[in-house]
Amino acid sequence: MRDLLRDALAPTRYNVAAAVTAAALLFVAYVLVPHPYVQYGAWLVIFTVWMVWFVYLGVDHVYGIDSES
Numbered sequence: 001m002r003d004l005l006r007d008a009l010a011p012t013r014y015n016v017a018a019a020v021t022a023a024a025l026l027f028v029a030y031v032l033v034p035h036p037y038v039q040y041g042a043w044l045v046i047f048t049v050w051m052v053w054f055v056y057l058g059v060d061h062v063y064g065i066d067s068e069s
Contacts, residue, residue, distance in 0.1 A: 008057050018053045022046045 009015065029042035059065060 008061075014053065014056065018049055021049050 025042040025046055029039040
């Protein structure tokens with residue numbers, strides 16, 4: 001399990017892209033446009049990005065589709 005988490009949280013381009021996207025959305029929603037609707041929308045998009053990352057990670061773990069490793 002630790003090996004899976006170590007590989008899952010390694011700074012690959014997908015992990016970095018997901019983290020940067022989440023950070024940028026939170027910055028926009030809480031600093032640039034601090035409105036409740038914008039914050040709610042940002043959290044919905046962050047949840048969607050996280051779910052796509054999570055499913056990709058699971059498929060990669062089961063089927064080994066990642067060619068970078």
